[in-house]
Amino acid sequence: MMSTLDWKLLRSVALAGVFTGLSGLTALVPVSAAAQSAVVRGLPDFTELVELAGPSVVNIRTTEKASARSGAGAMDEEMAEFFKRFGVPIPNAPRQQRPQQDEQPRGVGSGFILTADGVVMTNAHVVEGADEVIVTLADKREFKARIVGADKRTDVAVVKIEASGLPAVKVGDVSRLKVGEWVMAIGSPFGLENTVTAGIVSAKQRDTGDYLPFIQTDVAINPGNSGGPLINMRGEVVGINSQIYSRSGGFMGISFAIPMDEAMRVSEQLRASGRVTRGRIGVQIGPVTKDVAESLGLGKAQGALVTGVESGSPAEKAGVEAGDIIIRFEGKAIEKVADLPRLVGNTKPGSKSSLTVFRRGQSRDLAVTIAEIEPDKVAVKTTDREERAKASSAGQQVGLTVTELPEAQKKELKLKGGVLVSAAVDGAARAGLREGDIILAIANTEVSGVKDFDAILGKVDKSKTLSVLYRRGEWAQYALIRPAPAR
Structure with missing residues (x-):
């Protein structure tokens, strides 16, 4: 049996080394100083970076004039902003204890010096709603700042202080x-x-x-x-x-x-x-799923699916249609839906640009003149259901009952064709189609009316997934009707 002294000795040696071997204690290998040094050398040292960049970082405090709103209401609004972003709301003293127009602490944030003559960059939400912006440098000097401009969409703001010879940051790639x-x-x-x-x-x-x-x-x-x-x-x-x-x-x-x-x-x-201008082409877009891409022959899930085109927009004038998939803009590939608004937004309004769309199995190049972005429009359409022609029966094989789209509705919606869904069951219902939808294309082929709809359905392979381009309200999208499972 191991003595107490032996156990203490073994324990002290083990603490200075590492156990090796698969069964039992076979060796005690001390950790070398070189190995320890290698580990230490492998870790980053930020001290020089702090000394280099630290003087360029500033503290930003903002104030706002007291309003007639209640203290509780103010706190609710500030806490909502707290959770939404980062501005630190500082609780205000009861309003009745201060004159109504006193400056109240509002929040605190950070920023950094962009140029030696006092241009400072920060977030738009840090200075939003501020009546006064105070910038404190690393050397504790304080300056009142002027808001040059702020852009909510990117959350970038620029403020200016009256100073010179300031330590500006280096901008990286x-x-x-x-x-x-x-x-x-x-x-x-x-x-x-x-x-x-x-x-x-x-x-x-x-x-x-x-x-x-x-x-x-x-x-x-x-x-x-x-x-x-x-x-x-x-x-x-x-x-x-x-x-x-x-x-x-x-x-x-x-x-x-x-x-x-x-x-x-x-x-x-x-x-x-003092402001940012962005380009727009006037389309509503959505993602392209793998199933939709395969059903349309696109090959892979890429691009931005056009679900709607604004009336009179650059896209409409260029010939873009609902159901198109925009795959390139100015020669740059649209890998995912978010790529398109960034590329278009960064294009100067008035510029002439090129779009490549994938439509019914083929790629087409369209020329579009970029417009300036404007607030989103909320369009409301009403549908007057007129007396319809006799319903189609061919669509019932895939769970669809359709009728002719009234001419008045075509004119109102600026559609060349389409059929109106009066009932959707089985596979069509599982695909998300419902009464009131307007089918624009089926199996990658435009539908002009009920007769056309029947003819297309008569040719398709019902054992394969069927792609349906339909419009609901203002926007168009794809549905995939899958064959009924075997019983």
Whole structure:
């Protein structure tokens, strides 16, 4: 039996080495100093980066004039913003204790110096609604800032302070950023100025909005970090920390940054004119699923499915139709639906551009003149159901009963053809079709009326999935009617 002394000796030796072998204690191998040194050398050292980039990071405080709303109402609104974004709402003292027009603390965020003459970049939500913006430099100097411009769609804002000789950041090349690369953030989480956190790039091109492919990281980001820089190991700013995924309002391991190339594009317009202009072509789009792509002969799920075309829009004038799949814009491939609004949005209004659409098995090139984006229109259509012609019976094989589309309805909806669904059962119902839908094409072939519909159905292979392009309300989309399972 092992003595107490022997056991203590063995335990002390084991703590200084590692056990090896598959059964029992076969050897004690001490960890060499060289191995320990190699591990230490493999970890990043952020001290030089902090010294390099830290002086360029600023704290941003905002104030707003007190309003007649109640304190409770103000807190509700601020807390909603807290969870939505990052601006830290500071509870206000009871309104009746202060004059109505007093300046009230509103929030705190971060930013960074873009140019030596005092141009500072931050998030739009940090300065939104502010009556006064105060920028505090790393050396504790404070300046009142003027809001040059803010863009809500990208959440980028530019403010200006009257100073010179300031330490400006170096802007990095986002295209060189790699997933798994170390990055660092500096900001003012919960008002704690010049806080440094670090992590890695978790993903690139993360879609969380129409106009931005975000950089996802696991860098600890919290309320107050908004607008602060995301910095690579070369000391360059590659993003603006903007959002987090959270169920509590605090950090949960997932944060998002605006890529610096996108932010710079926006900031240049804000500095030039105080606003951002974007292109539009006037289409409603949706994703292309694998099943839809295969049924149409597209090959792979790519592009943006046109579900609707606005009346009088550039797209309508160019000949774009509902059911088209836009696969290229200005020669650039549309891999996913979010690519199209970014490319079109970044195109100068008035420019003449090219679209490649996939329509009924063929690719077509269309010329389109880009218009300037405007607020979304809410179009409301009413359908007067007139007396219909005799219903088709051929469609019942796939669960559809259709009738002729009244001429008045065709004219109102600006349709060349189509048939009206009066009943959908079995496979058609499972595909999502319902009464009132208008079928525009079936099996990749346009439908002009009931006779045409019957003829097309008579030729298709009922044992294969049938693609149906239909319109519901303002927008068109695809449904896939699958053959009934064998019994």
